[in-house]
Amino acid sequence: MEKVGSFRFVAEPYLTDFRGRVTLPMIGNYLIHAASGHAEERGFGFSAMSERHTAWVLSRLAIEMNEYPAAFTKIRVYTWIDGVERFFTSRCFELADEEGKTFGFARSIWAAIDGTTRRPTALDREALGGYVSERPCPIERPGKVRPAESRDEAGVAYTVKYSDLDINGHINSVKYIERLLDLFDIDRFRTGEIARMEVAYLSEGKPGMPLIFHKAESAPGKYDLAVLSGGNAICRAAVAWR
């Protein structure tokens, strides 16, 4: 089995934003689809993990887009593992068109958690290591995001809704992206676009948690975002506009 997986998508016109472009949440769905498919094909996907009573959990995600694909575009997502640690794997992505033009890159960090304790479990480094590829992914790794809450004390209160939850009963990782982007005024998307977004999923968001969303500008066009529950950050993110 090849180290790099390749998955095809079409930018459905009824799923694009008002610019007729694929949205970051949609790209998030492409990446999760590709990651799941790539792992499944190589024997370490959802089914194999379930048998070991474990599950992959997305811990960090960084997406950098040079260009957002327009409606009807045929998109190819390449994905590969670029590193395996004791508790984490690092997975890269490239989004391109059918002719090979790159739209953007993404990096992600995944942990395998135990189904009962919800704590990270040690990975089978030998098995996973066989799939590590040297294919280049020329974007910065997801880093540390500064706390937005100290510079935006009020924040916006939010109650978790039915549509926020995933199959584990926790807030869906792509829904975080959607809710975080919606902190920006629509007009911001008319005059600019997001060059890079990174998200740190710190702990599982559950229904009934009273959440507060914070947003603070850290430099011109750069923002730190945070989702807090009872004073603790459950998610942090950073967005750079161009």
Added chain:
Amino acid sequence: MEKVGSFRFVAEPYLTDFRGRVTLPMIGNYLIHAASGHAEERGFGFSAMSERHTAWVLSRLAIEMNEYPAAFTKIRVYTWIDGVERFFTSRCFELADEEGKTFGFARSIWAAIDGTTRRPTALDREALGGYVSERPCPIERPGKVRPAESRDEAGVAYTVKYSDLDINGHINSVKYIERLLDLFDIDRFRTGEIARMEVAYLSEGKPGMPLIFHKAESAPGKYDLAVLSGGNAICRAAVAWR
């Protein structure tokens, strides 16, 4: 070309709700995908309509589900036109598994609007009429929804966000479904499920419109929903739980 179109989907586990079931917004996306594909294959899709400077607009939608497909289920959506009027076509859907077991049915009403005036234009009844199928769709047609606002005067104020908008810059028809379902408490989805939802799209929701969402119980387990802007309903819906 056959009158009935058939489209295949897989219930992606990362897109299901906390029950591990396909959601109504996801089903809405399947139906729009199938409707677009069916029309495109028969020469009256997005491209052909664009050339005539017109576009299909969803006017009414009713979905009845006996059972919501579980994660990983292979789903087949059949779609066909069951009637063509001067300004409207009526399109039906059946959702089934690969063995032919029916999950549910849906009915929809579409208008072709002029790109400039945004008013309905007369349809080519002869051309479209050739595709009308008699295949049964044993659910009630979308009907009149009673105003919820007279029984829920306060309502919930809502500001349109980036993620609500579609390629036309208006509120996405599936996003209405999501926002309307989110008026119900999460616990409601633990103890019951929605047997039927119908939506009447009355006028285009635009960014900057101050919206108020209303919900009123009309009978045990039955709700009328409404989205108002400046005192006018831009969307009405009805939900029946079981």
